[in-house]
Amino acid sequence: MGIMFGELTDRFESILKTLRGHGKVTEKNVEEALKLVRRALLEADVNYKVVKEFLEEVQAESLGSKVLQSVTPGQQIIKIIHHGLVNILGGQHRPVRFARSPGPTIWMLTGLQGSGKTTTCAKLAARFAKSGRTPFLVACDLARPAAIQQLQRLGHDIKVPVHTGSGRPLDVAMAGLVAARAADRDLVIIDTAGRLHVNDELMQEVAALKASVQPTETFFVADAMTGQDAVSSASAFAGRVGIDGVIFTKIDGDARGGAALSVVKVTGAPILFTGTGEKVDDLEPFHPDRMADRILGMGDVVSLVEKAQAAVEAKDAGRWEEKLREGRFDFEDFLEQLEQLKKMGSLESLLGMIPGVGRQFKGLSLDPRAQKRMEAMILSMTPSERRHPEILNGPRRLRIARGSGNSIQDVNRLIKQFGMMQKMVRSVSRSGRRGMPRLPIGMPQM
Ligand SMILES: Nc1nc2c(ncn2[C@@H]2O[C@H](COP(=O)(O)OP(=O)(O)O)[C@@H](O)[C@H]2O)c(=O)[nH]1
Ligand SMILES: [Mg+2]
Structure with a gap:
């Protein structure tokens, strides 16, 4: 997420800064700010109707005399913008539904080819297996033999049974349901075939499947990278199949984010x-308010901590949260983070969730080899160097470079990156001291 809304977040950060700068906000200020907001949203590829509706709402609320004559008009307007964003992202978090017993719960994933259906089937199965469900995958993409194998491979990796068959997708689905009941599985996840584009054949196939299977949830899997195309396909599915x-x-990825901001209003x-990635753990429940926080550059400490908690033991995550809060951060922590990052996904997506960090860290994502090199360098430091990085002078750096088989430039780069992380940790803790409420964070304090 670090990247996706990057541009938009940058824009919002500067617009909000201007608003905050004024002790008194005039109607003209508001209009100017909203013009910038409009342009930022359109350039992020948000559907123009959605932008229009959003701005009308925000404008109506912002120009009320209660806002402009309040003590903190800038903050009030930011709150209104935040609220507007939460609203276009769907308002409340909508938890996924399960069938009432005896079940089983049936989720069917639909969408275009390459959107991530098969991968997401496995991600969902893995996630809900962890929370005590007994998932069962059904391979109904019979268009390509490779699709069945892909699901089988994923199922094998996450130790979830996969039902396969041949013939019509509908027959495989029905047989899959029978098999799931026989095996006493409580969550059936059905993978379906996509097409390169929305067409009648696809719609009919999916609609027929849906009518027979009667899923508890029918999902449309949308590839954010395809921008407004994803929104129009989702809209077609919503109309023809019902999602x-x-x-x-x-x-x-580095999509501009407009699709995510449009799809709820467009499809309902x-x-x-x-x-959030190709790995099976790279799936997150969607929370409109947290996403709005991130878009406005307020980061998402809640998701960050949740993510850390999923990867680390709870007590470790608590400790880390405390560190963030107190602004303590040394190379020991850095090393620990590097290890945990392997479990958590890319550094970039993680850092994007921290308030005020936004895009500064673009390009800092690590390939595993770079990560190994960084680890080697840190391990070549003495314990006191790790705890007091400020003592790392020229001769020490040279020794570390030699000891770890890296160049002095590599060591310098590592120390620079460490410095950025340390600064970021301190800035998080500073905003904490300014009186940011404990988790979950809402609006920043201005
Ligand atoms: N970066 C990234 N890649 C993804 C994500 N979800 C799926 N993919 C990749 O997208 C490609 C297509 O996914 P697949 O599940 O086969 O799509 P399907 O044709 O809809 O079943 C694969 O290379 C996946 O690894 C994601 O959230 N992030
Ligand atoms: Mg597939």
Whole structure:
């Protein structure tokens, strides 16, 4: 997520800064700010109707005399913008639905080819297996033999049974349901075939499947990278097949984010999950308020901590949260973070969730080899160097470079990156001291 809304977040950060700068806000200030907001949203590829509706709402609320004559007009307007964003993202978090017993719960994933359906089936199965469900995957993409194998491979990796068959997708689905009941599984996840584009054949196939299977949830899996195309396909599916929700994949990519900001209003269906990477753990429940926080550059400490908690033991995550709060951060922590990052996903997506960090860290994502090199360098430091990085002078740096088989430039770069992280940790803790409420964070204090 670090990247996806990057541009938009940058824009919002500067617009909000201007608003905050004024002790008194005039109607003209508001209008100017909203003009900038409008342009920022359109350039982020948000559907123009959605932008229009959003701005009308925000404008009506912002220009009320209660706001302009208040003690903190800038802050009030930011709150209104935040609220507007939460609203276009769907308002409330919508939890995924399960069938009432005896079940089983049936989720069917639909969407275009390459949108991430098969991957997401496995991600959902893995996630809900962890929370005590007994998932069962059904491979109904019979268009390509490779699709069945892909699901089988994923199922094998996460130790979830996969039902396969041949013939019509509908027959495989029905047989899959019978098999799931026989095996006493309580969550059936059905993978379907996509097409390169929305067409009648696809719609009919999916509609027929839906009518027979009667899923508890029918999801449209949308590839965020395809921008407004994803929105129009989702809209076609919503009209023809009927969808209960959208799962946005590849939000780790550098799409401009407009699709996610448009799809709820355009389809009327909520976003339930987002895919944040190719790995099976890269799935997050979608929370409109947290996403609005991130878009406005307020970061998302809640998700960050939750993510850390999922990867680390709870007590470790608590300790880390405390560190963030107190602004303590040394190379020991850095090393620990590097290890945990392997479990958590890219550094970039993690850092994007921290308030005020936004895009400064673009390009800092690590490939595993770079990560190994960084670890080697840190391990070549003495314990006191790790705890007091400020003592790392020239001769020490040279020794570390030699000891770890790296160049002095590598060591310098590591120390620079460490410095950035340390600064970021301190800035998080500073905003904490300014009186940011304990988790979950809402609006920043200005
Ligand atoms: N970066 C990223 N890649 C994803 C994500 N979800 C799926 N992919 C990749 O997108 C490609 C297509 O995914 P697949 O599940 O086969 O799509 P399907 O044709 O809809 O079943 C694969 O290479 C996946 O690894 C995601 O959230 N982030
Ligand atoms: Mg597939």
